[in-house]
Amino acid sequence: MLPPVNDDRDYAPLVRQFEEKGYARIRLTDALARDIERVYGLGREFFNRPEVEKQTYSMQSFVEGYRELGPEYSQVPERPDLTESFSAWNRNRGRAEVEAAVAGCELHGALREVSDQLSVLVRGLFGAMRDRWAPGHPDLGFYRGTYVQINYYEPFRHSAEMLQDSHEDAHLLTLVKANAPGLEIEVDGKFIPAEVEGDELVVMPGSLLTLMTGGKIKPMYHQVRNSRRRDPRCSLMLFVNPEIDQKLEPWIRNETNTGIDIIERANEGPKQFGMPTLVDGDSGEAFPELMDHKEAVLAHKPQSASGAR
Numbered sequence: 001m002l003p004p005v006n007d008d009r010d011y012a013p014l015v016r017q018f019e020e021k022g023y024a025r026i027r028l029t030d031a032l033a034r035d036i037e038r039v040y041g042l043g044r045e046f047f048n049r050p051e052v053e054k055q056t057y058s059m060q061s062f063v064e065g066y067r068e069l070g071p072e073y074s075q076v077p078e079r080p081d082l083t084e085s086f087s088a089w090n091r092n093r094g095r096a097e098v099e100a101a102v103a104g105c106e107l108h109g110a111l112r113e114v115s116d117q118l119s120v121l122v123r124g125l126f127g128a129m130r131d132r133w134a135p136g137h138p139d140l141g142f143y144r145g146t147y148v149q150i151n152y153y154e155p156f157r158h159s160a161e162m163l164q165d166s167h168e169d170a171h172l173l174t175l176v177k178a179n180a181p182g183l184e185i186e187v188d189g190k191f192i193p194a195e196v197e198g199d200e201l202v203v204m205p206g207s208l209l210t211l212m213t214g215g216k217i218k219p220m221y222h223q224v225r226n227s228r229r230r231d232p233r234c235s236l237m238l239f240v241n242p243e244i245d246q247k248l249e250p251w252i253r254n255e256t257n258t259g260i261d262i263i264e265r266a267n268e269g270p271k272q273f274g275m276p277t278l279v280d281g282d283s284g285e286a287f288p289e290l291m292d293h294k295e296a297v298l299a300h301k302p303q304s305a306s307g308a309r
């Protein structure tokens with residue numbers, strides 16, 4: 001499914017970064033930096049459209065496309081993440097109803113291209129992790145479990161100190177890049193600026209990687225601080241989950257992961273953020289209330305309060 005590439009980069013130094021610092025930084029190539037800049041530009045243009053246009057490109061039964069501020073949160077439903085977002089899942093590629101919903105959306109196409117490039121990094125990184133911690137283990141399948149997302153923040157519109165409360169993503173990995181300050185990561189018990197607005201992206205481990213490594217790599221807690229800036233803030237993430245149709249053995253087995261089904265944890269993980277399970281998103285049964293909201297918006301009916309701005 002991934003584009004053919006000759007990727008002969010050495011990923012072992014990134015694994016050492018994980019062991020020494022708990023996460024990794026990757027310098028972007030000029031080409032990838034340009035493609036991410038293009039996503040920011042398309043995102044800015046997209047999120048400034050009227051809601052009825054944005055909802056046209058939403059298929060939240062599969063968690064694809066545009067999603068309004070409201071349903072997703074980091075700690076409690078009463079404090080939603082103060083961002084709109086747009087997602088593209090690898091599992092949805094080729095699905096007729098999803099393709100029809102996002103047809104003609106340039107932002108969606110650009111996200112898929114960036115997703116492909118970031119997935120190459122993930123494949124190399126997982127290979128190097130396996131070689132380091134569990135030589136001979138099979139490849140970790142992640143393609144259909146993985147999605148790319150752009151978040152769009154308007155900091156000055158909100159009085160809250162945090163645009164996202166502290167949390168860990170409950171995935172295997174999150175690759176993140178932003179075009180403005182705000183993201184903070186917890187290092188040695190203190191939140192510090194992640195500094196992902198330059199020419200590097202950060203690779204954050206989630207609790208599924210902790211389970212894969214028998215507790216060796218801890219989940220990285222992070223939050224988004226409100227800069228109150230008038231300029232919008234865009235962030236781009238690749239969220240990496242395991243494919244749910246594989247038997248997944250941890251790389252390091254010990255008392256911390258005995259009897260734990262990592263696939264089941266992956267499936268249930270999104271629920272703690274108000275998001276659907278992987279199974280529900282894969283079967284098109286996610287977010288019925290958002291699908292109703294979309295229909296109401298498209299029919300020019302009065303909007304319900306829930307999920308709307």
Ligand SMILES: [Fe+2]
Nearest residue numbers: 167168169222
């Ligand atoms: Fe997060």
